[in-house]
Amino acid sequence: MKKTNDTTIHKTGLGARASRRLSNTVIYIILILITCIWLFPFFGIVLESFRVETTQQVPYLFPKEFGLDNYIRLFKETDFLKWFGNTAVMGIATAVLQTVFILSMSYVLSRLRFKGRKGLMNFMLILGMFPGFLTLILIYKVFSELGLTNEMAPVGLIIVYCASSGMGYYVSKGFFDTIPKSLDEAARVDGATRWQVFYKVIMPLSKPIIIYTVLMGFMAPWGDFMMANYIAHQTSDGMNVAVGMFEWLSRTNLNTHYTMFCAAGVIVAIPVVTVFLFLQKYYVEGVTGGAVKG
Amino acid sequence: MKMSKILSLVLAALMLVACFASCTTPDAGNEDTTAGSDASAELAGTYDITMWVSEKEGVATLTQKQIEAFMAANPGIVINAKIEGVTEADAGSLVVADVATAPDIYCFAQDQLARLVQAAALAAPGKNAAENIKNANDAGSVAAGSVAGTLYAYPMTSDNGYYMYYNTSIISEEDAESMEKLIAACEANNLKFRYALENAWYTASFFFATGCHSNWSMDTEGNFTSVDDTFNSAEGLAAMKGMQKLAQSSCYDSNADIFTDAGVIITGIWNAEAAEEHFGANFGATDLPSFEVDGKSYHLGSYTGNKLMGVKPQTDAKKAAVLSLLAQYLTGEECQLERYEQFQWGPSNKAAQASEAVQANPSLAALAKQGEFGVPQGQIHGSWWDIAKVLGADAKAATSDADLQTALDEYKTTIDGLFQMTDEQKNAWGVIGNICDTNWDTDFPMTEEPAGTYTSDVLELKAGQEFKVRQGASWEVNFGVEFNGANIVVEKDGKYKVQLVWDGAQGGTVTLIEVTE
Structure with a gap:
């Protein structure tokens, strides 16, 4: 049966279904190739983290001996757990505070009309164009006087991350703008206060954008290096993962810590990836939802 | 906030205790004059210190052990050290960035010395300590820790080469x-x-x-x-x-x-x-x-090159003395050998260099062989x-x-663009030579009084040392025994002022004026 089928297709040339299948196959092959290239570094890091025959960099990919030595060393011999804890605390605190600030700001700018609103928005737009590290030295000096550097760096950094976060209102304001104002008005007519409107009407409708904001807040401390490095000022107890791990790439440590660095990289990826996987569908909705009307 | 209040109270109490301890001890055991026990009795007390050592794995742990050994050798001194690993390659820049919060003792590669001295981030060891350090360590490492003849840092290794x-x-x-x-x-x-x-x-x-x-x-x-x-x-x-x-x-x-x-x-x-x-x-x-x-x-x-240990200037004189003692101990023969055994760090201490273990190390042997073609890094x-x-x-x-x-x-x-000198600097005269613990790398300034006569401050010169005077810290206009001539050799030890009488061109004479008090 099959054979005859095949031959008939060959005889009559490619049918519509077959040609679609062919183009799909080609597209899938290309996509798979791109995925492979894109995933390769991650795959490499995972493999490196299980390599135990040497701690140096090697010219081959697959470890000759697999083992958990790097992970064991990571938790037993280094301050990694401390850094990880610092970063997680900063991530959670930033996620909560930043979300509150951003949502309040966006709601106000989207719904309320007050004197100087336009001017304020323009001012924040311009202010936001200056990179944050311009204020690095000043912030350090102030924090140093307040005792928020060194061991206390995580607290200082939470303040840094959250302080100006209200200026990042654009995406969520865009989203709020798409929710019909008539809903607000209806609720107001029924006697709801501004807060009740925000809390009971707008919030349930904006899950995607809330989750997007939470995610962005949670992610920020994991990748921050410049600010975190300066504020922690070489005190191990106050470092985040990026700053702590960077030490392992120095001239004296690279050849003895390289595989451990990879192991730490894998561990750091876990919370971020988990959170992402769970909230992924909202994330996409959040980004595009806010983009409909800017 | 609460925590820090309690902490400061505890610290204050400890300082009081320390005061009493130092008040009572001197008359107790004065006959013993060995530096160790005498000093430790005077300096008894508890000190909280912060320290930066190499970020290499194990260095902090070893340092902690060595500090405990120091406390055992100096009963009465209790040190609570907080040790962080910071790469020696840029510890200096981090210290200069904020001297106030910098650690009390830090290790750094010698190329950062000049900047640290400029930022007043280094307390020079006392006269006797400096003398001991100079005798115990190789000449290259002492030069590496000195600026214009003053020793500012404690030499720790002599292996920073390739x-x-x-x-x-x-x-x-x-x-x-x-x-x-x-x-x-x-x-x-x-x-x-x-x-x-x-x-x-x-x-x-x-x-x-x-x-x-x-x-x-x-x-x-x-x-x-x-x-x-x-x-x-x-x-x-x-x-x-x-x-x-x-x-x-x-x-x-x-x-x-x-x-x-x-x-x-x-x-x-x-x-x-x-x-x-x-x-x-x-x-x-x-x-x-x-x-x-x-x-x-x-x-x-x-x-x-060398790696050095530096001590930050302190407001508390006793703490400064303890830190100096500790730095001397940590850069002494015993500790350098321990670091060699654990990390293969080549000692700067002459006695440690002569030990059999160090002599037999293939890497250090290669470094020593290369040493013949080596150029001491000096100040750059x-x-x-x-x-x-x-x-x-x-x-x-x-x-x-x-x-x-x-x-x-x-x-x-x-x-050349690095030295855009002002006219004043270009016209200034200075004395340069292998004098006052410098090695043709430092200009001692001369002042003009009256016009055409330039005189230096009082310099302690030793017989056999050589020098010249030059203008604008360059060799274009200089005098030795004559214009652009041979070096002037000091004939006998003493305190001198160097004086130049100059006609503004190639005519001039340099004289040594002995100063007697």
Whole structure:
């Protein structure tokens, strides 16, 4: 049966279904190739983290001996757990505070009309164009006087991350703008206060954008290096993962810590990836939802 | 907030206790005059200190152990040390960034000394301590810790140099002496010749090979005043050609921090363990090779350098004394040997250097062999590193000798641009020589009174020392026994003022005026 089928297709040339299948196959092959290239570094890091025959960099990919030595060393011999804890605390605190600030700001700018609103928005737009590290030295000096550097760096950094976060209102304001104002008005007519409107009407409708904001807040401390490095000022107890791990790439440590660095990289990826996987569908909705009307 | 209040109360209480302890002890045990017990009785108390040591794994733990040994040797002194690992390569910049919160004791590579002295971040050891340190450590390390004759830091290692590791299965001991043969062997075996030529610390080795030098002068405050640099010369061009040979080879790789595929790697003691692991049975270590240019052979030079321990100035005199004692202990023979045993760090202490274990180490032996061609790093202007490293990349990119010469010309222009002197500085006279613990790198200022007569401050000179006077910290206008003449030799020890009577051109006489109190 099959054979005859095949031959008939060959005889009559490619049918519509077959040609679609062919183009799909080609597209899938290309996509798979791109995925492979894109995933390769991650795959490499995972493999490196299980390599135990040497701690140096090697010219081959697959470890000759697999083992958990790097992970064991990571938790037993280094301050990694401390850094990880610092970063997680900063991530959670930033996620909560930043979300509150951003949502309040966006709601106000989207719904309320007050004197100087336009001017304020323009001012924040311009202010936001200056990179944050311009204020690095000043912030350090102030924090140093307040005792928020060194061991206390995580607290200082939470303040840094959250302080100006209200200026990042654009995406969520865009989203709020798409929710019909008539809903607000209806609720107001029924006697709801501004807060009740925000809390009971707008919030349930904006899950995607809330989750997007939470995610962005949670992610920020994991990748921050410049600010975190300066504020922690070489005190191990106050470092985040990026700053702590960077030490392992120095001239004296690279050849003895390289595989451990990879192991730490894998561990750091876990919370971020988990959170992402769970909230992924909202994330996409959040980004595009806010983009409909800017 | 609460916590810090409690802490400060506890600290205050401890200080009180310390005061009583120091009040009562002196009359108790005064007959014993050995430095250790006498000092520790006077200084008894509890001290909270912060410390930065190398970030290398295990260094902090060892330091903690050594501090405990120090406390055992000095009963009464209790030290609560908080030790952080910070790379010695830029500990200095981090300290300068905020001296107030910097640690009490920190370790750094010697190139940062000048900046630290300028920022007043180093407390010089006392006179007796300095004398002991000078006697115990090799001359290079003492010079590395000194600015204009004053010792500011405690020498810790004399191993901050580089040499060669190679694969003995493809390169014979004899071939390891020739850069051309090393390149050929690496190319034939598809292995890498790893040499960080785009890092000025390594770039310089080709120039030292052909006899170039770059010597920098500083005034007593740690500011650079002039440079005597001969990189832009016929010898410099030969160095560029040699560098080009290696840089344009297919086996050349400028990343010498990793060992991947390395047949030959130029690196230092910090990679000793990694090198042994990488080469395994084929491990070979020796001095740098020679290269040939235009029929002449040049042995590659290198920088030799030191790591130093610094103590931050303190407001509390007792704490300062304790820190100085501790730093002396930590950089003493015993501790240096312990660091050698655990990390293979080459000691600067002469007694430790002479120990059998140190003598038998292959990496340190290679470093010592290279030492013959080494140039002590001395004090170098911070910008030089960025200016000189370009030469390595230029040599690689060059397609003709003219390109190489252009690179050298640009180098020279940039170097000269560092010293845009004011007219006042250009006209100022100074005394320079191997006097007052300096080595032709420091200008002692002279003042003009009356016009045409220049006199220095009182200088302690010793018989046999030589000096000259020069204008504008350059050698264009200088007087020895005559204009641009031989050095003046001091005939007998004493305190002198150096005086120059100058006619504004080539006529002038230098006289030594002995000062008697």
